[in-house]
Amino acid sequence: MDAPDYFQFFGLEARLSIDLPDLENRFYRLSRQLHPDRHAQAAPSERERSLEASAILNDAYRTLRDPVARAEYLLKQQGFEQSKQAPAELLDEVFDLNLALEELRGGDVSVRSRLEAARERFLALLQETDAGLEGLFGAYDRSPAPAALGEIRAALNRRKYISNLVQQVESELNP
Amino acid sequence: MSSVLQIDFGDRTPEPVVGIDLGTTNSLVAFMDLTGPKVIPGEDGDHLVLSVVHIGEGAPLVGNAARQMLIDDPERTVYSVKRLMGRGLADVAQEAGLFPFRFAEGSESVLRLRLGDRTFTPPEISALILLQLKRNAEACLGRPVTRAVVTVPAYFNDAQRQATKDAGRIAGLDVLRLVNEPTAASLAYGLDKRQDGIIAVYDLGGGTFDISILKIREGIFEVLATNGDTHLGGDDIDNRLLRIALEDIQSEWGQDLSHNGSAVQLLRRAVIETKEQLSFVPRVTMHLEYQGRSYQREIAREQFEALVRDIVDRTLTPCRNCIQDAGLTAEQIDEVVLVGGSTRIPLVRQAVEILFRARPHTELNPEEVVAMGAAVQAGILAGEVQDKLLLDVTPLSLGIENMGGVVSKIIHRNSTIPASATEVFTTAVDGQRNVLIHVVQGERELVKDCRSLARFDLKDIEPLPAGAPRIEVRFLIDANGILSVTARDQRTGKEHSVEVKPSYGLTDEQVEAMIRDSFERAEEDFAARQTREARLEADTILAALEKARAHAAWLEMAEPEKAAIEQALNELLTVYCSDDHVLIRAHIEKLNQATLRLAEVMMNTAVRTALKGTKV
Numbered sequence: 001m002d003a004p005d006y007f008q009f010f011g012l013e014a015r016l017s018i019d020l021p022d023l024e025n026r027f028y029r030l031s032r033q034l035h036p037d038r039h040a041q042a043a044p045s046e047r048e049r050s051l052e053a054s055a056i057l058n059d060a061y062r063t064l065r066d067p068v069a070r071a072e073y074l075l076k077q078q079g080f081e082q083s084k085q086a087p088a089e090l091l092d093e094v095f096d097l098n099l100a101l102e103e104l105r106g107g108d109v110s111v112r113s114r115l116e117a118a119r120e121r122f123l124a125l126l127q128e129t130d131a132g133l134e135g136l137f138g139a140y141d142r143s144p145a146p147a148a149l150g151e152i153r154a155a156l157n158r159r160k161y162i163s164n165l166v167q168q169v170e171s172e173l174n175p
Numbered sequence: 176m177s178s179v180l181q182i183d184f185g186d187r188t189p190e191p192v193v194g195i196d197l198g199t200t201n202s203l204v205a206f207m208d209l210t211g212p213k214v215i216p217g218e219d220g221d222h223l224v225l226s227v228v229h230i231g232e233g234a235p236l237v238g239n240a241a242r243q244m245l246i247d248d249p250e251r252t253v254y255s256v257k258r259l260m261g262r263g264l265a266d267v268a269q270e271a272g273l274f275p276f277r278f279a280e281g282s283e284s285v286l287r288l289r290l291g292d293r294t295f296t297p298p299e300i301s302a303l304i305l306l307q308l309k310r311n312a313e314a315c316l317g318r319p320v321t322r323a324v325v326t327v328p329a330y331f332n333d334a335q336r337q338a339t340k341d342a343g344r345i346a347g348l349d350v351l352r353l354v355n356e357p358t359a360a361s362l363a364y365g366l367d368k369r370q371d372g373i374i375a376v377y378d379l380g381g382g383t384f385d386i387s388i389l390k391i392r393e394g395i396f397e398v399l400a401t402n403g404d405t406h407l408g409g410d411d412i413d414n415r416l417l418r419i420a421l422e423d424i425q426s427e428w429g430q431d432l433s434h435n436g437s438a439v440q441l442l443r444r445a446v447i448e449t450k451e452q453l454s455f456v457p458r459v460t461m462h463l464e465y466q467g468r469s470y471q472r473e474i475a476r477e478q479f480e481a482l483v484r485d486i487v488d489r490t491l492t493p494c495r496n497c498i499q500d501a502g503l504t505a506e507q508i509d510e511v512v513l514v515g516g517s518t519r520i521p522l523v524r525q526a527v528e529i530l531f532r533a534r535p536h537t538e539l540n541p542e543e544v545v546a547m548g549a550a551v552q553a554g555i556l557a558g559e560v561q562d563k564l565l566l567d568v569t570p571l572s573l574g575i576e577n578m579g580g581v582v583s584k585i586i587h588r589n590s591t592i593p594a595s596a597t598e599v600f601t602t603a604v605d606g607q608r609n610v611l612i613h614v615v616q617g618e619r620e621l622v623k624d625c626r627s628l629a630r631f632d633l634k635d636i637e638p639l640p641a642g643a644p645r646i647e648v649r650f651l652i653d654a655n656g657i658l659s660v661t662a663r664d665q666r667t668g669k670e671h672s673v674e675v676k677p678s679y680g681l682t683d684e685q686v687e688a689m690i691r692d693s694f695e696r697a698e699e700d701f702a703a704r705q706t707r708e709a710r711l712e713a714d715t716i717l718a719a720l721e722k723a724r725a726h727a728a729w730l731e732m733a734e735p736e737k738a739a740i741e742q743a744l745n746e747l748l749t750v751y752c753s754d755d756h757v758l759i760r761a762h763i764e765k766l767n768q769a770t771l772r773l774a775e776v777m778m779n780t781a782v783r784t785a786l787k788g789t790k791v
Binding site for chain 1: 351352392393395552555556557558564565566590591592593594595596651652653654715716718719720722723766767768770771773774775777778781782784785786
């Protein structure tokens with residue numbers, strides 16, 4: 001079975017903000033209909049279909065209930081691919097950070113406080129990006145124009161990049 | 176037109192589906208009667224069947240009947256075989272010395288136990304335990320039992336699950352579903368009747384530890400996260416006490432008994448009794464009588480607790496991780512359920528109480544609750560229980576090996592199953608004919624730190640320039656937590672063949688051979704058995720089709736489609752009474768093929784029904 005559109009599968013319009021309790025209700029209702037446990041006594045062809053359909057249901061639910069995964073999904077469908085490049089405005093900071101990480105790996109523990117400060121700064125940036133995304137999502141849902149997606153794509157790239165940085169610092173500080 | 180379906184297949188009330196808890200120390204079988212799940216006792220009246228198998232000259236001894244053989248013939252008596260399921264020699268190197276039986280050569284991908292002059296794999300030993308449970312159920316229910324739900328630790332990996340399914344096949348049981356033990360326990364408690372909420376199930380058994388956190392709402396049991404350790408349990412506590420006793424004896428008697436199988440088993444029995452009594456009384460005298468000598472030692476509960484505290488503490492990290500993965504804090508958990516014999520230990524209860532800040536449920540017998548839950552799940556699959564549904568998760572992330580031995584994760588742990596992921600593969604050099612995909616399970620970044628699951632070989636790729644072939648590979652984890660892989664050529668749309676080389680476990684052919692050689696099969700005509708099984712399968716598809724024809728989807732079928740189904744149906748009915756199981760199976764498959772689109776339409780109807788009345 002080719003994967004259908006996740007939004008359509010749930011009977012929803014393609015939107016970046018979703019009513020989560022409503023999504024959960026739909027998920028439970030669809031699970032009751034499609035889950036293999038409900039078709040255990042059926043012919044093999046029907047069991048096979050039920051397995052396929054509930055795999056798609058679960059994949060779709062996992063994607064749609066998380067705001068970032070949901071936006072990534074919608075962007076990919078609209079042809080906006082992820083970019084792993086560092087956002088230009090962060091280049092200087094990332095350079096300093098990598099230097100500090102090098103020094104820490106080299107055994108210089110005096111850079112710890114610098115790294116901790118950097119982590120706090122990046123966490124704040126992450127929050128800022130998330131708040132910005134919320135606004136962008138709302139604006140897109142009010143008038144779904146493909147042009148707005150470009151801006152969302154850039155914000156998501158930035159978010160992904162920053163959260164990777166935070167993770168990297170985390171793992172070096174608390175291995 | 177529908178007259179053919181009114182043919183009477185005899186008075187066949189649907190065959191029962193039983194629930195089985197295949198435990199490290201004890202195993203149980205249960206079924207649903209009108210009042211709820213009931214555990215079925217063995218011939219000796221005991222609910223628990225000891226998970227011990229003795230291979231002697233005659234028929235194997237299984238369960239409580241094999242208990243004495245642990246002492247009389249330790250080299251040919253297997254216990255705790257669950258710890259060996261789905262494992263290789265390297266995995267069990269540490270504890271191999273503690274087992275009185277030996278492992279044979281060639282045990283790298285499947286362990287082979289040398290028992291006398293024969294060798295057995297862990298699934299074959301487990302099959303003997305399953306066979307005993309099957310017989311107990313048949314004696315109690317007065318009819319054949321061929322279908323079962325079997326429980327596994329939630330944290331079991333793919334190979335361990337597959338090995339459990341293999342054991343079922345060898346025992347002549349169609350394993351309709353593998354259910355995770357903590358999830359099964361939550362079903363048995365019927366917590367959905369009380370109220371909606373979040374519950375944690377803490378399951379410390381003989382050899383494995385699981386923690387699962389579930390959300391219960393209107394009969395849906397949705398597992399939010401699971402964690403655990405498949406090598407942590409009561410056995411570890413026993414071994415700790417055992418080592419002390421062996422050291423004592425060495426210094427008192429000047430004799431090292433650790434390589435004396437019988438003495439170790441006698442001592443193990445004494446140790447287990449001591450451990451169990453210490454849950455109820457503050458001090459116990461552990462003693463051993465062996466070859467006219469006697470050993471005694473008084474153990475106080477505080478001493479015992481100091482001795483095993485670190486083992487109990489090892490369960491707490493998985494608990495904390497599980498709470499975090501569920502996106503919760505300990506305060507948000509409404510109820511805690513205790514499962515497994517080891518949760519009788521006061522120290523364990525204390526640790527759970529402190530961590531979850533809640534007094535845990537212990538109303539149901541912790542040793543029976545998993546089997547009872549398995550019976551409830553059997554009732555769900557048989558269609559007898561309509562109001563409950565389990566949505567379980569995969570405990571470990573699934574990944575594929577990338578350049579430089581790095582894992583790229585394709586299905587994350589705690590994803591609701593069934594779950595799937597699709598990846599497109601291509602070639603690296605011109606004219607390349609096959610692509611090898613290495614699939615692993617685990618959370619670490621490097622392949623060497625994860626568990627190798629299997630290598631999938633995409634063969635006979637059309638020779639094209641590098642990067643030109645595009646083969647879409649779909650990884651699907653089913654409701655049992657077991658992976659299957661299919662591939663499709665994106666250009667032609669054709670199915671692509673995939674050869675599977677499991678890293679651990681038996682091939683299909685090996686399992687087939689074991690079925691043929693198994694003890695039960697030797698007693699009867701193998702062909703007659705296969706015919707019976709084929710007819711049972713035909714019964715299933717005939718009954719399913721009868722139901723499907725009452726379904727709205729049937730009306731959507733075009734006349735030629737209906738005619739094709741009728742024809743395949745008539746052909747199956749014609750061959751039904753023949754003794755040729757190959758012929759019967761061929762016609763089952765033909766009928767199945769004819770109903771593919773019907774099944775598709777039924778599923779689409781189900782989606783529409785579910786969404787009916789919701790705003791779009």
